[in-house]
Amino acid sequence: MLIKSADDQSAFIAQLEHTANGQGPEAKRAAEELRIRKAGLKGESESAYLIDFDFASGRNWAVLHDLRLERNGRVAQVDHVLINRMLEVYVLESKHFRDGLKITDDGEFLRWNGYKKTFEGMPSPLAQNDRHISVLRDVMADLDLPVRMGLTLSPSFVNMVLVAPSARVDRPKRFDTSRVIKADQLKAFIEKDLDSGALLRLAKVVSSETLEQLARQLAAQHVPMQRQAPTVAPPVASNKVASDPVEQIAGPACKACNAAKGEILHGRFGYYFKCDACETNTSIKFECAPGHAPRLRKEKLEFFRECAECGTSALFHRNTQ
Known part of the structure; x- marks a missing residue:
């Protein structure tokens, strides 16, 4: 049974397309966001179609798409969730690899860059999904779970990554990649998974x-x-300062005098903030939800705080020179 479909993003996509047709850095950021967003939506919609085809029409499975959860300052953006009557929760992360995927013996995930003709590192979708499951587990623990003979029936969780049926996947010999499968193989995988330990599962059926x-x-x-979406700033008179058209967060501050006026520079150990008032150097470190890795991105004189896991980007500082 289909419980939740993916949220409608058509208005957001239309806004991105409008902004990307403009000029300037906002249009450039919108075009890049549009490219990433469309690729992600394509992979998710292809997987959703196959999942719904095999699981959404019966009463033995509950299907949820595009589930965003918040708990204790942590955020999980789950692509697909399948729950069966044995309270087994299959947490599915969809990835769209246009040019192929390679997984090393050490469990490192690499995607092929067709433009640069080389493999590039990327965050592990299995590790990313483990973080999603951690949040999902806490959320479900607070739900009204079924009780049998005075005991609460707790769900179990399965981490799986879905890739497009047409994608090429180079697998290692030592690292276990059995949970990384093509989306059209999901039904066969789950049927085989359920066959093992079937008798034990029957005791938990609801x-x-x-x-x-x-x-x-x-x-x-x-x-x-x-x-x-980023918006293009309207033209302004030459004697006025244009307002910042993108989301802005609190910028860097000097660790010695707490002044906020200065420049972000790059040194031996990465980016740092140099205070104009006392010339103290302050390292730049971002905090986010556990397991997230926010980074600083430079675009000409502007610096942005970005977090791939949260899907956020905000102006952090603008140098004057």
Whole structure:
């Protein structure tokens, strides 16, 4: 049964397209965001179609797409969730690899860059999904879980990564990649997975009504992302300063005098803030949810704080020279 479909992003995509047709750095950022967003949506929609085809019409599975959860300052953006009557939760991360994927014996994920003709490193989607499961586990622990003979039936979780059926995947010999599969193989994989330990699973079976009730409780925890595309600043007179058209957060401050006026420079150990008032150097470090890795991105005189896991980008500082 289909409990939740993906959120409609058509208005956000249209806004990005409008901004990308403009000029300046905002248009450039919008064009890049549009490219990434469309690729991601393509992979998610292809996987969603296959999942719905195989699992959404029956009463033994609950299907949820595009589930965003927040708990204790942590955020999980889960592409797809499948829950069966044994309370087994398959957490599915969709990845769109246009030019192929390579996984090393050490578990490192590399994607092929067709333009540069080389493999490039990328965050592990398995590790990313582990973080999603950590948040999902905490959220579901607070739901009204079924009880049998005085004992609460707790869900179990399965981490899986789905890639496009047409994608090439180079697999290692030592690292276990069995949970990285092509989306059209999901049904066969789950059927084989369920065949193992079938008798033990039967002791935990709940009714279809209980499954639906639990899945709807989970869907009610969804927190939609407030998406705001970059906008192109309108023309201004030469004697006025244009307002910043993108989201801006608190910028760097000197560790010695707390002054905020200065320049971001790059040195031996990365970017740092040089205070104009006392010339003290202050390292730049960002904090985010556990497991997230926010970074500083430079574009001419502007510096942006970006977090791939949160999907956020905000202006952090603008140098004067």
